[in-house]
Amino acid sequence: MNSGVPRTLAVGRVKFFRRHRGEVNSCAFSPNGQMLLTASDDGYLYGWETQSGQQLWRLGGHTGPVKFCRFSPDGRLFASTSHDCTIRLWDVAGAKCLRVLKGHQRSVETVSFSPDSRQLASGGWDKRVMLWEVQSGQMLRLLVGHHDSIQSSDFSPSADCLATGSWDSTVRIWDLRSGPPAAVFHQKLEGHRGNISCVCYSASGLLASGSWDKTIHIWKPQTGSLLVQLEGHVTWVKSIAFSPDELWLASAGYSCMVKVWDCNTGRCIETLKGILDVAHTCAFTPDGKLLVSGASDQA
Template sequence: MNSRPPEEEEDDEHGEVFLDESDIIHEVNVDEEDLPDVDESGSDAEFSEEPDDSMHIFTGHTGELYTVACSPTDATLVSTGGGDDKGFLWRVGQGDWAFELQGHKDSVSSLAFSTDGQLLASGSLDGIIQIWDIALGNLKCTLDGPSGGIEWVRWHPRGHLVLAGSEDSTVWMWNADRASYLNMFSGHGSSVTCGDFTPDGKTICTGSDDATLRIWNPKGGENIHVVRGHPYHTEGLTCLAISSDSSLALTGSKDSSVHIVNITTGKVVSSLVSHSDSIECIGLAPSSPWAATGGMDQKLIIWDLQHSSPRSTCDHEDGVGCLTWLGGSRFVATGCVDGKVRVWDSLSGDCVRTFTGHSDAIQSVSASANGDFLVSVSLDGTARAFEIGEFR
């Protein structure tokens, strides 16, 4: 696993280059009056004047980045994927090491580590999922079946079963240890944009661009419930989160609404209506009955699920594309279209930290297992790690 991308910078945190006197070839005297005026109003000036708060930058990719996953068991191990058809494994603080996830023929759109941290699944718009053995540092197997691009990959909470949703409106499940196909869940009428196993591992929930949520039995493959029509979403689903007791599914949609569904009955039990544009991300607080939702209306809303009411509204300067709760703490991090990563105190609704460094929209954020780092990936082609140890 010693391969190293040619684009990777030398092992220097800030990429600084120090010159010796002997390196100077010849000096040029410049008359200041000859220099062009600096345009203070230019957009480039905005980005270049801001400090770079990152403690590590990964520059191995040669295109836009779409997805990041931090290992659940190894505090410095990170995987990133993007539009250069590549995925990489790399370590925060070790700029001289990277392992390329080779073989995908289209953008790497989704990455997920198994719960035990032993395996990594990389899903691509080529419709293929590759499973990587972390300890051995090699490709374990390739899983295929879907005829459309992979939208997301998830692992069973207690085993090496992989679930994936495709643009071809199907959902597939495989056993990664045996590289064997287990089930295909068919019924959605459009791209399956979100989905997951329930935390107890007994049920599967999937959301689609067809504005429905489907609840499935993983063993038999049958469809238990279809949630659709009034009072549910009127446009495609974009994101989904499942409560820790496996009883409720929260879904967000392009229609700007969030609905809570009882997984057992398939009934909509509550609606969270405060956003005014497409919901892009949703996350449940690990240690309290709260949810966080982010949208293109430039808002992060913290919800009290017991009362289905907003606790606080956190205003951004641009759309909120991704979020994550930081461990079991009260803090939420958001990745924004303006290229900034912000940390919010869910109790007060205050922004307690803004991390700058990216020059384009943030696509995904992930926190390290020990809570020391937050890694963000951006359309600017870089992944950046920020120190978040103070937000525990």
């Protein structure tokens, strides 16, 4: 855990991005923090200028609700997943779709880029994880082992491992160091008493998981040990995000609030109620100065 002294958390200047026509399922900042990407149940992806709140574009193409979105670490691409069983790769500069990745048999709920932006991981209701080569769109590996829907995924900072969270109440960590098409199931993290809805790595390699059991666990993945359990949500945890300095963890519950936690003590230091309805997602800007949440009030 980070032993630094936590900064003062200032809450204010709440800004709304209001042109969605359906629930906001996911949001992501570009690596430089200048653009915000949001995915909506209305079937569109939205791009926003972070500081001004100006809408840059609205992108169609998916034939169902857009469930998740994420920028590549190099800032050149972003990916979206949908209930239409596809993943779309988009060019940031031209705001155009480069390719459509097909292979999942049911709704695709999560997507994540490797740290070098060369690979993509996806998972969904078909209980399978697929690894793709970004440049060609070719599927490299199929990871099978979860017993229920896969709702979240994240590459470790070293890119050696991929963590996946499932409605089978487990987090699985896959060792990717062996060559394709093999991938070794490395570890299963158990302890949650409900569906796993979100996972994310910190910059130093800690792993957090959020669950329908209303708790968040922070793990040391190398040993599988539980470092701290965060309790305080009154509904299930929908989304989690580490601050870049690892001092804070933000969490969006299935309620009209986002909580911010001290990662060292496990204490909730702030409960944010700026949103108007159910919080579906949360994310820090890369510099850690701003926190955004997406909600079913379409803001």
